[in-house]
Amino acid sequence: MATPPRTLAIDIGGTGLKASVLDENGKMVVDRVRVDTPYPTPPGVLVDTLVDLVSRLPPYDRVSVGFPGVVREGRVLTAPHFKGRNWQSYPLADALSGRLGKPVRLLNDAEIQGLGIIKGKGLEVVLTLGTGVGSAVFTDGAMTPHLELAHHPLRRDKTYNDFLGEAVKRKISRKKWNKRVLYMIEIVFDLLHYDVLFLGGGNASHIDVELPKNVRISSNDAGITGGIRLWDARVWNAVPGGSSHSGFA
Numbered sequence: 273m274a275t276p277p278r279t280l281a282i283d284i285g286g287t288g289l290k291a292s293v294l295d296e297n298g299k300m301v302v303d304r305v306r307v308d309t310p311y312p313t314p315p316g317v318l319v320d321t322l323v324d325l326v327s328r329l330p331p332y333d334r335v336s337v338g339f340p341g342v343v344r345e346g347r348v349l350t351a352p353h354f355k356g357r358n359w360q361s362y363p364l365a366d367a368l369s370g371r372l373g374k375p376v377r378l379l380n381d382a383e384i385q386g387l388g389i390i391k392g393k394g395l396e397v398v399l400t401l402g403t404g405v406g407s408a409v410f411t412d413g414a415m416t417p418h419l420e421l422a423h424h425p426l427r428r429d430k431t432y433n434d435f436l437g438e439a440v441k442r443k444i445s446r447k448k449w450n451k452r453v454l455y456m457i458e459i460v461f462d463l464l465h466y467d468v469l470f471l472g473g474g475n476a477s478h479i480d481v482e483l484p485k486n487v488r489i490s491s492n493d494a495g496i497t498g499g500i501r502l503w504d505a506r507v508w509n510a511v512p513g514g515s516s517h518s519g520f521a
Contacts, residue, residue, distance in 0.1 A: 276296035277503075278293050279294045279333070279503060280334070281294050281498075283381060283496050283499075286438070287309055288309055289308075291325055291329060312355070315348075333374065336376075339351075341359075342380065344513045382406030383398075387498040387501035388494030392412060394411075395464065396410045397409050397469045399460065401476050405432040407432075436456060438475065446480070468488065472491070473495075
């Protein structure tokens with residue numbers, strides 16, 4: 273009887289890089305490992321750091337990677353937290369596959385987190401609060417075309433990142449930041465009229481105000497455990513460009 277495949281899941285963030293190995297059910301078989309995200313972060317530095325990070329983990333058969341930006345067909349289209357022209361159209365999936373010797377599938381980090389927490393009913397929205405604000409939208413469990421809400425104006429000339437990101441969070445009071453979270457929730461509801469909104473990311477743990485009944489805080493571990501869903505053919509084939517980039521270099 274064949275042994276079920278194990279999946280290395282990597283969550284790339286603007287503050288930290290995290291990884292663990294998942295069993296066939298998406299459960300972590302070991303505690304996650306983490307290092308701070310190095311800066312500056314050209315592609316080569318990120319790949320080297322990830323290869324070193326995952327060397328501490330047990331064997332795996334395939335790799336899922338969440339990246340904070342727009343990705344398509346295994347390539348990075350935008351890398352807002354990592355400056356530099358070298359990121360434009362960078363083939364991150366193939367670069368990691370070549371170094372790790374395993375097939376790699378790459379998706380936006382908020383979308384992977386969403387795949388790990390959504391219920392698959394109605395219109396579900398996932399917003400991740402960390403270095404910046406990530407976003408993903410699902411209809412009856414299926415991903416809709418990716419939206420980079422982080423770069424859209426939220427109030428006056430401030431984007432979601434400007435209004436709620438880590439940099440501003442450190443400058444204002446916790447009370448004021450929480451008020452901004454509530455303001456964002458209202459705006460996103462007016463924009464999408466979601467059935468459920470999930471708030472994730474490292475800074476979701478700092479929310480201490482009463483939230484609307486259809487808004488829930490989710491575990492940040494979903495950014496890793498959601499990686500198992502990239503190897504579900506129904507999910508991956510529905511990703512734009514997914515069927516043309518199977519993850520095998």
